[in-house]
Amino acid sequence: MTSAPAIGFDYRPSRLPARLLALVTFLAFVAIALSGAPVGARLLLAAGTSVLAVTAVRRSMHSDITGIGYGADGWAVYRADRTQLPATLLSHRVIGTCVLLRLRTDRATETLVLAPDNSDPDIRRRLRMRLAAQSPVAGIL
Template identity: 80%
Template sequence: MTSAPAIGFDYRPSRLPARLTAIVGALAFVAIALSGAPLALKLLLWAGTLVLAAVVARRSMRSCIVGIGYGPEGWALYRADRTQLPATLLSHRVIGTCVLLRLRTDETTEVLILAPDNSDPDIRRRLRMRLFAQAPTAGIL
């Protein structure tokens, strides 16, 4: 499968980071409630936690990238207007069934999460195989 000429697919942000942020925020609320801090400080900490959790969740759900391509000429990201941005893979990580990609374009660095809720299992499998094949230590145990 690593000899396939190209992999291309649509991308939408995963809801997984927002859900994890909500869980961590809820745990922080409980920790603040159980602390021995004065009520005024608890209220301030709760407000700060709520604002930070909302900002992080919103940021994780926004992406100007709607498509990803990977072929012999390298990586390409596509915007909503279908303009192509050439990209360089900075790093990747496979965590369970998720694939995390950190790609740099001329303008910015994009962190893209391919999870079960936003990508096809076959795409993730093919991508894992291609990433493993191109890794400098591929095949070394």
């Protein structure tokens, strides 16, 4: 499978992590409201939770990466100004229909979520097959 053609696709951040974070934040607010803490402590906890949630949502929804390529030369990341940066795959996970990639460039380490709302099912399928073929445990099974 390693002789398959290169895979390249546009990338935009998925909304799925932000939605899951909103659910967890709501549950945190419910837990804070139902706690036996004094009102001042509950307000302080709610404010801290709000700040952390907004910061995490902004971080998950903002990415300088607009494209990803994987071929014989390895991984490449394309930035908003269409400059190409070579990247190294640090790790990957397949969770249901989502693929999570952790790529390191010379500038930063990026965690990319490829979910049904931001990528084509065929791209995710081809990527899962290529990642499984290069995985060190693929030969053990």
